[in-house]
Amino acid sequence: MGKRFWVGGYSPDGGGTSLGIRAIEISRGLLTDLGLAHAADSPSWLATHPKLPVLYAALEHRGEIAAYRIMDKDKLESLGKPVAAGPMVCHLAVAGAGTVLIASCYGDGRVLAYPINADGSLAKPTIAPASTDPFASPGHHPRASRAHQGTALRSGKIVTTDLGHDSLRMWDLVGGELRLHRQVALRKGDGPRHLVEHPSGLIYVVTEHSAQVIALAVNAAGEWQEVSRDSLGDGILAGEHFPAEISLDRHTNKLYVGVRGARAISVLELKGGRPVVLGAVPCAGEWPRHHLQVGNSLLVANQLSNTIEVLGLGPEDGLPLKHLNSLALDSPTCIVAQMPS
Incomplete structure (x- = not known):
């Protein structure tokens, strides 16, 4: 039996051609499309x-979140109606041990925290305090906040990126609500x-606008700083x-970074915690929006060339140089394992 995954993508409302969430399987380096698991509008x-x-x-593009009950390896069933979120909701993360x-x-x-009911459905959310631009100045046009990712750290804290305000925000999760612990400003124009x-505690941030990887660590005073x-x-x-x-x-x-426009996956080796570029390798497609490592392979969702590619990783350097397989799939944007690791 191979490993199975769900794949999200952009449908016509988001400029793509996907019909919804698909199921795929990889076995011995070969991908198989298991079909449409559930129709959905741009489940990105x-x-x-x-x-x-x-x-x-x-x-x-609907500004909503849908919950589905997993019925089988290739079938989903709606778990209630989609719930309202905010404009261009683009990332989800389960935190608080599944709560x-x-x-x-x-x-x-906007960053929202939805309590998860016993059956997995979503309760009414709380909205976290809005971001404050650390680079705002009088007389200048205010910049838009652009939340892009939420991640649960090993400490239990939540960290969210704000691509528009060039900052990270650290949150405490208290009673299912997000309480701001600290804001960490990067450089103006980074676009985290x-x-x-x-596992060492370092955080590696990839920036969309400055095209870099930034390492952050906690100093002796308990403050996050760029290292x-x-x-x-x-x-x-x-x-x-x-x-x-x-x-x-x-x-x-090592770190793997998909780079849209360059048709590449950048590979960086961690030496003393610092990323050192080993190379930028072709991703066998266009616009690598997402990727996922599976054993000694990298699955790459090439959004604009409408494929999932399987790239074999070198046993010594980890470079994805060997093209193992390709699967045609409309406008893929996200790959997630069916069984959490």
Whole structure:
């Protein structure tokens, strides 16, 4: 038996051709399309519950979140009606040991916390305090807040990125609500998109606008500070290429970053915690919006070339140089394992 995944994508309301959430399987490096699991409008981001057979989807251009009961390897059933979120809800993360769903909205910067009921359905959310632009100044036009990702850290805190305000916000999850602990400003114009936490406690943030990876650590005073800032390769240029997903290798010694516009996956080795570029490797498609490591392979969702690609990782350097398989799939934007790891 192979490993199975749910795939979200953009439908016509988001400029794509996807019909909804699909199920796929990989076995011995070969991908199989298991069919349409449930029709949906631009389910651009997906998240599974860690304990319940429930899948959540951000219906980005409807500004709603849908919950589905997992019926089989290739079938989903609606778990109630979609619930309201905010404009361009683009990311979901289950936190609090499965008790809360965190939603990030690119359209207005809104971050919401939905209590999760016993059956996996969503209760009425609380809205976190709005972001304050750390670079705001009198006489200048205010910049829009653009929430893009929420992540549960090992400490139990939640961190959210704000691509528009060039900052991260750390939150305490108290009674299912988000309470602001600290805001961490990066540099103006960075555009932090997604991040990943290393077992060492370091956080690696990929920036969409400056096209870099920033490492953050907690100093002796308990404050988060930038400890390194590195490019994604000589050919990756800010303003021309747009980093998307960042992930940590299963051996925790490398980072993989999909770079839209460059048709590439950048690979960075962690040396003393600092990312050092090993290379930017072709992703066998166009607009690598998301990727996921599966054993010694990398699955890449190439949104604009309408494929999921399987790239074999080198046993020594981890570079995804071997093209193993390709599966035609409309406008894929997110891949999530059916069984949480």
